[in-house]
Amino acid sequence: MKFNDISDPSRIDKIPDESQEIFSSENFTEQGLIIKKIEMRLYIEKENKCLITVFLQSDKGEVEMLYNEMRYEENSLPNLTKFLTNQLGISSIITRTIIFLKSKIEA
Numbered sequence: 001m002k003f004n005d006i007s008d009p010s011r012i013d014k015i016p017d018e019s020q021e022i023f024s025s026e027n028f029t030e031q032g033l034i035i036k037k038i039e040m041r042l043y044i045e046k047e048n049k050c051l052i053t054v055f056l057q058s059d060k061g062e063v064e065m066l067y068n069e070m071r072y073e074e075n076s077l078p079n080l081t082k083f084l085t086n087q088l089g090i091s092s093i094i095t096r097t098i099i100f101l102k103s104k105i106e107a
Contacts, residue, residue, distance in 0.1 A: 016041035
């Protein structure tokens with residue numbers, strides 16, 4: 001199953017313009033889910049704007065969630081990903097996406 005929290009899913013109904021994997025494993029378990037992959041995705045939109053999402057793949061399904069909307073600049077995604085992994089860590093992203101995914105599975 002695939003879920004998203006994008007108000008207009010057509011905005012991500014394509015291959016991302018850029019993506020950056022930030023985690024990959026076959027045996028990492030968190031809150032009863034096996035987390036297989038986490039990546040940041042960037043979709044370029046009109047007027048030099050972009051949408052950045054977080055994608056999580058688990059044994060129970062996939063979820064793509066809005067992370068940020070901003071003006072597109074070269075290296076936007078690598079810079080944001082580097083900041084996220086070096087300064088904030090990925091635990092908050094994992095927790096947020098798992099909570100969302102579980103709410104959809106259990107609904």
